[in-house]
Amino acid sequence: MQTRSASIPSSAKVAAHDRAVGSPANEAQRIGSMLELVASHVPLQRRVVHAGDLIYQAGEGFQRLHLVNAGFFKLINSASDGREQVVALQFRGDWLGFDGIAQGRHGCDAVAMDTGEIWSFSYEALLQASLTQPRLLALVHEAMSREIVRDRDALLSLCTLSADARVADFLHYWADSLARRGLRADQISLRMSRAEIGNYLGMTIESVSRALSRLSARHLIRFAEKGRRDIEIPELGALAAFVQGGSAAGRTLQ
Amino acid sequence: MQTRSASIPSSAKVAAHDRAVGSPANEAQRIGSMLELVASHVPLQRRVVHAGDLIYQAGEGFQRLHLVNAGFFKLINSASDGREQVVALQFRGDWLGFDGIAQGRHGCDAVAMDTGEIWSFSYEALLQASLTQPRLLALVHEAMSREIVRDRDALLSLCTLSADARVADFLHYWADSLARRGLRADQISLRMSRAEIGNYLGMTIESVSRALSRLSARHLIRFAEKGRRDIEIPELGALAAFVQGGSAAGRTLQ
DNA sequence: CGCCCCGTTGATCCTGTTCAACGGTCGTGG
């Protein structure tokens, strides 16, 4: 396996979780017009959900897709022996339910982490509409592709980063996701317990807690006065830099 | 977060990597007819590739998708700081290139691990054809969905399994992938070095080697006489059972 | 108030990493 040629434009890859072309503002715009386009061509049902609400469940038959209009959602994958893991976090503009297409039944649970709004619609209806609206079809494909890329970035982070760097990367990812959607990213309020974060990152509650303490000691983050779930990020760039520095520094593939 | 209700039919989940509906024979058939359908509706270019050949490269502009007609391929994701990781293994019937749709450029390298045959075709042409062939469109969506599910299963294994179980799960996955395609699974020949396996599983060469030795000592696998890359699996079920037993035994999400 | 859940911190243990040495195989070239 030869090392990849150096001919890749260096701008092609910025950071594992920072790959969008275009600015954050564009991203928010993209999401807005996507929601609009879907809503105008597919009959959908809008639903307000609350923390803990189940959008769909593993094993359940697949018929409908969902779009996040507001709120935060987690996807939980589980094995037959009881192992379960948070495998993805979804924000405004993200789709829920793609995992069900392949086998006609869902492979994950989708759970709301906070109050939010979900737009649900029939997959069949979407397909029908997309036959006359190529732009709609393109959106669906982009969304699925994005999901694949994101999952693989998660895989990369999980395998190559130390516990502290993983936590930093997680915070950076969360903040970045907010920023792209036009929300303020310097002051984030995690909707997850330490247990959930740990599960998502493949580590224990204690390790998450310690990692956060260490990040705080380095002034990469700061805990808001009252809530241990509210975190300030003075300098997003510093956090990203820490992720790279804290990586096994070039654990390359030979 | 409440524990999931017990109302999920237990048959809905068999094992992380063992979720197909239908028998292995059906799967091989599905793949065969899928290849046929694509070939009969999209102009494609067939190409024989050899170990080490690059099908596409991260950063490269996205225009074409690829179908594996024969051989073994790996997808390598890499971060800006040099970290890189094998994030997926692809076999006959798998698609290559979905990661490029979202951003118009590829996010991974796709590399052949052995001699094989790749069918390449324009994504645009595929879209055009799928407008008049709904079955074709369904195939594409199923393939993308399957990819998402697989990535999430990998995430789950990575986070919840011990090193030994991860190696066992990897072997089981490989063997199972062969079996589904109608190939013999009791005697597999890995196309990967220990370094690649370790990278894929998030562990070091030494740990992979030790894990294999321990699996061999338990008679879950046997090394073929001459090659340390040829492995016999007397009982696939035993390997699967070990994965479950070797799991952190219910590292649930609270 | 008492209980439960959440988060933090300390002490100890263990899994997997790191460092190191060694054997086998293959390709190259004297």
Next chain:
DNA sequence: CCACGACCGTTGAACAGGATCAACGGGGCG
């Protein structure tokens, strides 16, 4: 032909990062 070196895989010994076990404080709620 064999010597040499590069590469791959295995195994051992020491180390360390994170898991585990345990104790404690704070907040919300019945």
